[in-house]
Amino acid sequence: MMDPLLLLLPLMLAVLVTLIGFPPLIGYLLAGFALYGAGIEALPVLEPIAxxxxxxxxxxxxxxxxxxxxxxxxxxxxxxxxxxxxxxxxxxxxxxxxxxxxxxxxxxxxxxxxxxxxxxxxxxxxxxxxxxxxxxxxxxxxxxxxxxxxxxxxxxxxxxxxxxxxxxPSVWALGLLLLPLCRPLLFRLLDRAGHGEVLVLFGLAMTLAPGAALFELVGLKPDLGALVMGLLLASHPKANELSKSLFLFKELFLVAFFLTIGQQGxxxxxxxxxxxxxxxxxxxxxxxxxxxxxxxxxxxxxxxxxxxxxxxxxxxxxxxxxxxxxxxxxxxxxxxxxxxxxxxxxxxxxxxxxxxxxxxxxxxxxxxxxERQLLHPEERPIRLGQPRVLIIGMGRIGSGAYDDLRQHYGDRILGIDHKQEAVEHHRQAGRNVVLGDATDSDFWDKVEHDSNIELAILAMPHHHGNTFTAEQLAQIQFHGQIAAVSRWPEEEEALYELGVHRVYNIYEAAGTGVAEQVLELSPHLPHRESGSETSRTASSYGNPAVPSASACPSQSKAALPTSAD
Known part of the structure; x- marks a missing residue:
């Protein structure tokens, strides 16, 4: 039977170090040393989990x-x-x-x-x-x-x-050069893995079987095999979803890894x-x-x-x-x-x-x-032009907001994203998007813009990115309206305290968006009144000219999120 301290002590120390500002992994390391010092040896199963x-x-x-x-x-x-x-x-x-x-x-x-x-x-x-x-x-x-x-x-x-x-390595290791030929089969399996537990099982199987086990069989490191299998699947449209589905398993198993470090004595x-x-x-x-x-x-x-x-x-x-x-x-x-x-x-x-x-x-x-005078191409000044709306974070919510607001602002909208591939994708789709990192404290020093910006939408998936950008906007005395997305009530409060004018909870807004589209599709159901609370909330970006149906990025069809970007 597992000693309860193997779980309780790492939990207590992880919480403790988090309270004093350290990441929880420090607690796991200290727990490993403490368990060894207390004479509690790690279970044999702990090392393979690590x-x-x-x-x-x-x-x-x-x-x-x-x-x-x-x-x-x-x-x-x-x-x-x-x-x-x-x-x-x-x-x-x-x-x-x-x-x-x-x-x-x-x-x-x-x-x-x-x-x-x-x-x-x-x-x-x-x-x-x-x-x-x-x-x-x-x-x-x-x-x-x-x-x-x-x-x-x-x-x-x-x-x-x-x-x-x-x-x-074995001469059979040369056969691994043929692995890219298996990508069509792997892609078809991933297509049929769905979005639930089968997807998680697919990820675990690819990591362990054709990844770690196959590479170890021919005399190569299993770690390299896991990396290569990830590379083979990286271009699949579901690669990001697969990574997210394995996230909690990876985090939990890494606890065992840090415990084993402390168990060295x-x-x-x-x-x-x-x-x-x-x-x-x-x-x-x-x-x-x-x-x-x-x-x-x-x-x-x-x-x-x-x-x-x-x-x-x-x-x-x-x-x-x-x-x-x-x-x-x-x-x-x-x-x-x-x-x-x-x-x-x-x-x-x-x-x-x-x-x-x-x-x-x-x-x-x-x-x-x-710092060199001739900087990396991605580090050079950013020319924003003369937009009236900035959308910072061009994931699903940001791109949905862009498409809806374009009906009112036309081409005077500019999206900003720090992912090069995302910028290229949006440009191919006809959106005006530039490469930039708004969480960079020098971002607003690098941009070249005028004072015509009326609205800034903070649509980044991570709360700290939205709060940091809100702080930067306050420092440069931004005079336009600021809207932001959030997931939890405490995030909303923090954003309002930083001067954000309107905060949209993506989960609540998704439900509102579904209800509005159902009302629009069904002629037998009553449509919302133009003066309803939902309409007033959706049009409160601070610009009365913005139509209510297009003002809230998280209430448009393109922006309905199932989770954070």
Whole structure:
């Protein structure tokens, strides 16, 4: 029977660290150490659950990955140069610590020093993806750059693990090159998987069977198999829905992963000193990311956001240490040192990442010299033209609002979205949409516009994005009306406090929209009165000229949401 503490202690510590401003994963790590210290060993089933969590994470990354992102110079160049420089600098620092007789470093030969430096060069995929997903920034320029660098690092790790086995993959591994030929069959299966539990089962099966198991069978890392299967399905229209359906399973299974890190054992005093000494390398690692990303023409803000996301040690460092220990090239104590260093890095990275905007504001003048004059194409000034309406966030709700409001404003509407593929899709559909990230504190400094904007609609799927944009509009003294979408009552209150004039709950508005369309379709049912409360609410964007049927984005047929964008 499972010890209740295996669930209760992680829950209590996760809630506690959340209350003091840390992400819950810190609580899971501490719970692992506490459980080991209390003499409670992890169940044998915990490790395969943890492995499944990592596999699902990589599968989800593959579902959202555009392979073109890996060939960008800031991705492959940044990842490669950073790895080489980190290994060299870390190795020099470790040798210096050894000469000073600190901790366990004195006994390390050069080969082990290089292995340890290599393990320290990785950034945490789990940590970074969770941070980016919570912000809704996985498709922003800095988010795509960070994810691309993480995937390059994962590929470096797979290469190391393959070499460390002392054996090449099976000749049958060449057969994996035929996997793209199976895409039509996989797409047909996904088409027939529906939208419920069969879709979830499809995702789990693809991750484990043709993904992890098949790759492991031919001598390759199962992690790579999960990533490749996600890539094969990424272009399917249901890829995003599949990713969302697996989200809760991935999050739950990753709890087991963090618990297993703490279950590596309690470190002794020398190991704690060694871990603290390695943690001192984090500023160097972060500085390298910042210098390289600005050299590759990212704006200072994007480079800082990516640096804070990547400025930690990684679970892949633990995997590298495990492989080195299995071959006898490292002592088992270094796994505990690495586990503790990873924990320390998360504890330091979490509050810095949470305060990334504030940190950028404090250092942007001091570090402005790092920014190149010729910026990345996606970082250059944004020309808005002369719109009367701005719609920020062109998902289902934003695009529905655009189509309805076009009946009144014509071509004087402008959509803004931070996803390049979304911008291209809308332009092909005849909508006027530009690439921009309104959650970027420099966004309103980059835009070139006039004062004719009468209405701004905040239709982003993440509440913090809408609140941050509302704050930015207040700072630039925006004189037009502001409307926003929300899901929960507390979100509505926060938006009203920030000066938003009208907030629409997407769930309530969806029900209202369904009722209105039923009334319009049925001649036997009474139609709503023009002065009804629904009509007054729908037309209260602050512009009496806007027809009530087209004023509320979440009440139009095109914008009826079944969930957040």
């Amino acid at each position: 492995d499944l969590g990592v596999l699902l994470l990589l599968f989800a990354i593959g579902l959202k990955l555009d392979l073109r992102s890996l060939i960008r110079t800031e991705v492959w160049g940044g990842a490669s140069l950073h790895l080489i420089l980190t290994v060299v600098i870390a190795a020099a620092a470790i040798k210096l610590l050894g000469l000073l007789g600190i901790g366990l470093f004195a006994a390390l030969p050069l080969a082990q020093v290089l292995t340890l430096g290599f393990a320290l060069s990785f950034s945490s995929t789990v940590f970074a993806i969770k941070v980016l997903e919570e912000r809704g920034d996985t498709q922003s320029l800095y988010g795509r750059t960070a994810i691309g660098i993480l995937i390059m690092q994962d590929l470096f790790a797979v290469l190391y693990l393959t070499i460390s086995k002392g054996a090449l 309690l470190p002794n005093g020398a190991e704690i000193v060694a871990a603290l000494a390695l943690t001192l390398l984090l500023p160097v690692k972060s500085a390298l990311f910042l210098a390289l990303l600005t050299r590759f023409r990212l704006r200072l803000r994007s480079a800082i956001m990516a640096t804070l996301t990547l400025g930690n040690f990684s679970e892949f460092g633990l995997i590298v240490m495990t492989a080195a220990i299995a071959t006898g090239s490292m002592d088992a104590s270094w796994l505990r040192v690495m586990a503790l260093a990873v924990t320390f890095s998360f504890i330091l990275s979490a509050p810095l990442s949470a305060r990334s905007q504030a940190l950028y504001q404090r250092v942007k003048i001091r570090l402005s010299g790092l």
